[in-house]
Amino acid sequence: MTSGxxxxxxxxEDRPPLARMGIALLALAGLLVSMYLALYKLGYMGIIQCQxxxxxxxxxxxxxxxxxxxxxxxxxxAYIVLLVLALLGTQPRFARERWVAxxxxxxxxxxxxxxxxxTYLEAAVIRAWCQWCVISAILITLIFLLSLPGLRQxx
Amino acid sequence: MxxxxxxxxxxSSLLPFYIILGIVALGGGFFLFRQxxxxxxxxxxxxxQPVNLTPEQMQxxxxxxxxxxxxxxxxxxxxxxxxxxxxxxxxxYEPLVQEWIDNGTVRxxxxxxxxxxxxxxxxxxxxxxxxxNDQNRFWQxxxxxxxxxxxxxxxxxxxxxxxGYMKSVGGDEAAFSQCLRSDRFxxxxxxxxxxxxxxxxxxxxxxxxxxxxxxxxPSTRAEWQQLIDQERGAAAPAPTxxxxxxxxxxxxxxxxxxxxDSAAG
Numbered sequence: 001m002t003s004g005x006x007x008x009x010x011x012x013e014d015r016p017p018l019a020r021m022g023i024a025l026l027a028l029a030g031l032l033v034s035m036y037l038a039l040y041k042l043g044y045m046g047i048i049q050c051q052x053x054x055x056x057x058x059x060x061x062x063x064x065x066x067x068x069x070x071x072x073x074x075x076x077x078a079y080i081v082l083l084v085l086a087l088l089g090t091q092p093r094f095a096r097e098r099w100v101a102x103x104x105x106x107x108x109x110x111x112x113x114x115x116x117x118x119t120y121l122e123a124a125v126i127r128a129w130c131q132w133c134v135i136s137a138i139l140i141t142l143i144f145l146l147s148l149p150g151l152r153q154x155x
Numbered sequence: 156m157x158x159x160x161x162x163x164x165x166x167s168s169l170l171p172f173y174i175i176l177g178i179v180a181l182g183g184g185f186f187l188f189r190q191x192x193x194x195x196x197x198x199x200x201x202x203x204q205p206v207n208l209t210p211e212q213m214q215x216x217x218x219x220x221x222x223x224x225x226x227x228x229x230x231x232x233x234x235x236x237x238x239x240x241x242x243x244x245x246x247x248y249e250p251l252v253q254e255w256i257d258n259g260t261v262r263x264x265x266x267x268x269x270x271x272x273x274x275x276x277x278x279x280x281x282x283x284x285x286x287x288n289d290q291n292r293f294w295q296x297x298x299x300x301x302x303x304x305x306x307x308x309x310x311x312x313x314x315x316x317x318x319g320y321m322k323s324v325g326g327d328e329a330a331f332s333q334c335l336r337s338d339r340f341x342x343x344x345x346x347x348x349x350x351x352x353x354x355x356x357x358x359x360x361x362x363x364x365x366x367x368x369x370x371x372x373p374s375t376r377a378e379w380q381q382l383i384d385q386e387r388g389a390a391a392p393a394p395t396x397x398x399x400x401x402x403x404x405x406x407x408x409x410x411x412x413x414x415x416d417s418a419a420g
Contacts, residue, residue, distance in 0.1 A: 021172045028176060032183035036190065044191045057358040060238045061273045062309075090169060126273065128358070 017090045019146045023104060024086035026146070027079050030139040033132050034075030041070040053129030063121045071118065075136060082107050082143060089150065101150035108144035115140050202370035206354045206363055216350040217343045219284070219293050222262035227387040228255070231264045231363040233351040236281060236300050237274035237308050241360045244372070245301040251376050255383055265297070267347040268359050276313040278344060283317040285340035286331050287324070295324040 040048045041059060048055045058064065064071055085104045088094045115137035122129050218231065230252065234241040255261040267284065269277035280300060287296035299320045300307070307316040314335050321331040334340075354363065362369040365386050373379045 021169075024172075024176060025179065028179055028183070032179075032187065035183075035187055039187060039191050049190070054358045056240050057270070057273075060235075060240045060270075060359065090172070 017095055019149050020086050020089040020095070020104075022146045023108075023143050024083055024090065026139050026143045027082040027086055030136055030143070031076060031079035031083060033136050033139070034072050034079055037072035037130075037132050038070060038076050041072050048132075050131055052131040053134075055130040055132060057128040058122060058126055058130035058133060061121075061126050063118070063126060074114075078107060078111055082111075096153060101147070101153070105144075105147040105151055108140060108147045111140035112144045203364065203367035204370060206366060206368050208354060208363070208366045216266070216346050218264040218266045218347070219288050220262055220264040221294055222256040223259040224262065226256075226259055226262035228261045228383055229264060229365055230261055231266060232360055233266045233268035233347075233354075233356045233363075234360040235267075235269045235274060235277045236284060236297075237277045237304065238270065238359045239304065242301045242304045244360045245297065248372070248374060248379075251373075251379050252383075255379075260383060260387055265293070266351055267344045268351040268356055268361070269344065269348060270359065274308070276308060276310065278341075279313055279335070280307075280317070281344040281347075282340045283314075283321075283331075283335055285343055286334035287321060287326060289334060289339075290321075290326045290331065292321070292324050292326045296320060296326070299324055 036045075037048075037059070039045050041064065048059065050056065066074055082104065085100060085107065089097075089100045089104065094100050115133075118133060119137050122133060232244075232249075234244070249263075252261055252263060256263055265284075267281040269281045271278050283300070284293055284296060287293050300317070303316075303320070307313045310316055314332070317335065318328050318332045322328040351361065355368065360372075362372060364382065369382070373382050
């Protein structure tokens with residue numbers, strides 16, 4: 001006979017890792033958004049679709065680069081790492097690993113802080129909005145929120 | 156009844172998730188591929204929005220033009236020499252219009268719209284363009300400066316670099332440097348910027364074709380043809396096919412202004 005605690009642990013083990021699934025889906029969406037901006041920035045697309053704001057102005061600014069690389073390329077890298085970590089985190093073997101939870105949380109926290117900085121630049125310095133940057137900021141914020149339960153459940 | 160191993164159940168419960176993930180990845184990948192390959196399918200019609208453009212404004216603000224003064228299609232470009240998007244436009248898309256400029260269908264008019272809050276050398280570059288125009292070498296200088304944008308964009312000696320460019324395009328370097336050291340053409344550049352702002356320009360490059368702002372900028376020859384045909388009227392014959400990448404450097408903008416815009420200098 002299993003004890004109550006073991007039963008609860010087994011129940012938790014059986015639950016689909018919804019938060020990690022959400023993070024993976026959001027990271028994939030973020031990856032696509034970043035790839036779109038990166039393709040534009042690297043000259044593979046002549047025109048950027050921008051129904052809201054002035055994406056051209058934001059992308060043409062000096063702040064569209066960070067450490068010598070387009071900001072969008074950093075976004076591509078970060079979202080790929082988050083996607084891989086989230087997919088790992090959906091696997092039973094890694095689901096409750098502390099390093100997975102911490103890595104996702106750390107990446108998401110860094111992303112949220114960087115996005116906050118970029119959003120500040122758009123609002124106060126460039127004085128123009130890029131809808132894709134705003135979408136990315138929303139996505140990384142949601143990822144950050146979804147990374148919090150994983151910290152609690154990690155062993 | 157024995158419980159199946161959690162990992163086996165977990166794998167099966169993840170299947171719908173993997174399917175959704177795959178669909179999103181495929182859909183997004185398809186969208187990116189279409190965007191990167193020029194949108195796919197028939198060229199989309201450019202979206203045109205009329206702007207409040209009065210003849211008085213056109214007379215009072217100096218643009219720099221190339222093409223026939225009687226051309227039925229007038230394309231105004233508001234641009235910043237330091238903006239990367241303007242560089243891409245000048246390098247890849249503007250040359251596509253050259254054949255219509257050469258055959259008298261299009262007159263292309265440059266207006267400075269520097270963004271100094273973003274680009275430290277934008278105003279200096281705009282003035283340099285006007286100084287080059289003073290020597291009837293604007294369009295050669297325009298191509299030269301755009302082609303070398305990374306070289307001078309963040310330089311602390313952009314004026315010296317521009318003087319070198321002027322020499323390369325066959326201009327009088329000393330007269331150019333003197334022009335650049337003075338505050339000549341600052342007023343024209345400023346007026347050009349204000350003119351753009353009054354028309355609703357808020358980013359660069361912005362194109363206005365026959366008084367209508369172009370929202371979805373044409374990026375292929377077919378799209379340009381569609382737009383230009385639309386503007387000059389369907390009855391006019393199409394221009395003969397020419398190499399799409401014809402050099403942008405057309406006839407030097409004359410100092411004498413066409414009726415609608417006054418060339419700087």
